[in-house]
Amino acid sequence: MKKQIPLIDIAYARSGDKGDVSDIGVMAKDKKAYEILKKYLTAERVKEHFQGIVKGDVVRYEMDNLDSLEFVMFNALGGGATRTLAMDQTGKAFGCNLLRMILEVDE
Amino acid sequence: MGSISKRPDPQQDLKKIRLGAGSASWGDMLDPAIDLVKYGKLDYIGFDHLAELTLSILQRMKAKDPKRGYIPDLIPWTQTLLPLCHAKGIKMLTNAGGANPEQGGEEVLKIAKAANLPGLKVGVVAGDDIFDRIQDIHKRGIKLANMDTGEEDIDRIMDRIVAANVYIGSERLVEALGKGADVVVTGRCTDNALYIAPMVHEFGWAMDDWDKIAAGITIGHIIECTTGCTGGMSNFWKDIKEPWRAAFPIAEVYENGDAIITKPKETGRFITEWTVKEHLVYEVHDPRNYLMADGIADLTHLSIKEVAKDEVRVTGFKGKPKPKMLKLCIGYEDGWIGESEISVSWPDALEKAKFCESFLRGRFKEKNLEIQEIRVDYIGVNSLHGPLASVPHPSELNEVRVRVAVRTSSKEVANLVRREVTHLWTHGPVGSTAVISPPPPRQVISLWPTLIPREEVPTRLIMREV
Numbered sequence: 001m002k003k004q005i006p007l008i009d010i011a012y013a014r015s016g017d018k019g020d021v022s023d024i025g026v027m028a029k030d031k032k033a034y035e036i037l038k039k040y041l042t043a044e045r046v047k048e049h050f051q052g053i054v055k056g057d058v059v060r061y062e063m064d065n066l067d068s069l070e071f072v073m074f075n076a077l078g079g080g081a082t083r084t085l086a087m088d089q090t091g092k093a094f095g096c097n098l099l100r101m102i103l104e105v106d107e
Numbered sequence: 108m109g110s111i112s113k114r115p116d117p118q119q120d121l122k123k124i125r126l127g128a129g130s131a132s133w134g135d136m137l138d139p140a141i142d143l144v145k146y147g148k149l150d151y152i153g154f155d156h157l158a159e160l161t162l163s164i165l166q167r168m169k170a171k172d173p174k175r176g177y178i179p180d181l182i183p184w185t186q187t188l189l190p191l192c193h194a195k196g197i198k199m200l201t202n203a204g205g206a207n208p209e210q211g212g213e214e215v216l217k218i219a220k221a222a223n224l225p226g227l228k229v230g231v232v233a234g235d236d237i238f239d240r241i242q243d244i245h246k247r248g249i250k251l252a253n254m255d256t257g258e259e260d261i262d263r264i265m266d267r268i269v270a271a272n273v274y275i276g277s278e279r280l281v282e283a284l285g286k287g288a289d290v291v292v293t294g295r296c297t298d299n300a301l302y303i304a305p306m307v308h309e310f311g312w313a314m315d316d317w318d319k320i321a322a323g324i325t326i327g328h329i330i331e332c333t334t335g336c337t338g339g340m341s342n343f344w345k346d347i348k349e350p351w352r353a354a355f356p357i358a359e360v361y362e363n364g365d366a367i368i369t370k371p372k373e374t375g376r377f378i379t380e381w382t383v384k385e386h387l388v389y390e391v392h393d394p395r396n397y398l399m400a401d402g403i404a405d406l407t408h409l410s411i412k413e414v415a416k417d418e419v420r421v422t423g424f425k426g427k428p429k430p431k432m433l434k435l436c437i438g439y440e441d442g443w444i445g446e447s448e449i450s451v452s453w454p455d456a457l458e459k460a461k462f463c464e465s466f467l468r469g470r471f472k473e474k475n476l477e478i479q480e481i482r483v484d485y486i487g488v489n490s491l492h493g494p495l496a497s498v499p500h501p502s503e504l505n506e507v508r509v510r511v512a513v514r515t516s517s518k519e520v521a522n523l524v525r526r527e528v529t530h531l532w533t534h535g536p537v538g539s540t541a542v543i544s545p546p547p548p549r550q551v552i553s554l555w556p557t558l559i560p561r562e563e564v565p566t567r568l569i570m571r572e573v
Contacts, residue, residue: 012342016390025388052494085482085512093491
């Protein structure tokens, strides 16, 4: 059986930019949530979520000490804040955008 | 903060200093910086005014007038804060020198003279600006490949470069403090160098004591974005009772590197484990290798703990030797963006927005405009989440704001985009309105981030005195 968990129920997120790279820090609301994030919130899943927006690779880093994951997304900001035609030039809403995701979790 | 000394403190015998973060960007709020100086019991205050694009804007200001190129905010900030800081013995470190730190230092001296502060010392740190040498450096065989895209053909942009600044470390800032500087003015140093320098100076840390340098990098990172760790940009915004009361942070740093992140009790917002964590995960890329000019911080051993209201203790700093290469950010002219907006009203707001988009795309095509990229946003529907946005049922939309943006090599074409949107006022569907005054075409400065060997970037300190 699979259970559906909205990411927004178990995590917080903050995003920022460096050039054309978008960074999203995802903070689990508790230890149990962090284990779920580590297992299901993979770089592939995030890359798939941002289809049509992020054109490059997505790399995931783990911060066990802070129950947090860091996603680094390349070629993600239309050439970077100074060049993009997007209104969200720095991808500040990317964290909120990620939190729309629904995780399919094994019960 | 009195509460710290009253509580049993394992670090009570250690020397400590208090660093305030007085600015996070060009245009940040001044009032919380004044609060920090008045109530923060500070020893130092740092001001970061530079973002990636800023140097390109400042270089163009300097090209028009060699006596400009520093952050204009330097003047009102210094006029307001220097007398207050001087009276309390608080030293100021600012990167508002921007593209012209020498002139920035000159302006600080003028203000100090006018405020009758004889003997005041200003340290100017320069050498980050390699604009004049970039061609020569490249000709000598240094590749300068774009670290985002991997592209090596920098000759393609060479004649369009407007700025080339290296993120330098804290070395010269430390030297300035050692020579008694009351104010240190720099160009493009790393943001956290403004905070590492006082720690190294006060505690006598060796510049190759990598765990200590990592402490400086990490603590600097936590506070450098000012409200970034005090409830600004926060997931916890609903907990803020009085949104209009801002707060900038203070790091109380001990000589062993441990720190307490806090704020004056007279200010608003809050500092919790969460607000500190929110900023620790912000823009760090690989948390095991947070690369700075002064060293590399491994953030995966950190421990954060709320020890009192608005006091979060940060410990567990691990560092690695500084990288051999420094980051160089090159800005170059890359065409123009023209943009404009119009609102469409219920009923059928979304359908009307689509009509407007069709009108604009069709007009651009018929007029055969030289356009490299077009983007149309429906503000209120998809401007932030793009293709991932869930679109509300059309009947629920009271209004949609249509925004079009194009990139083109021509300023004239960028300007035409504004006119075309204005035509929708009379040629669009019923209830099309609120064009307001479209922004003028803006020149695109694209960035070419790259790496450069340290030895190519000699820096210098110039000490001045009132």
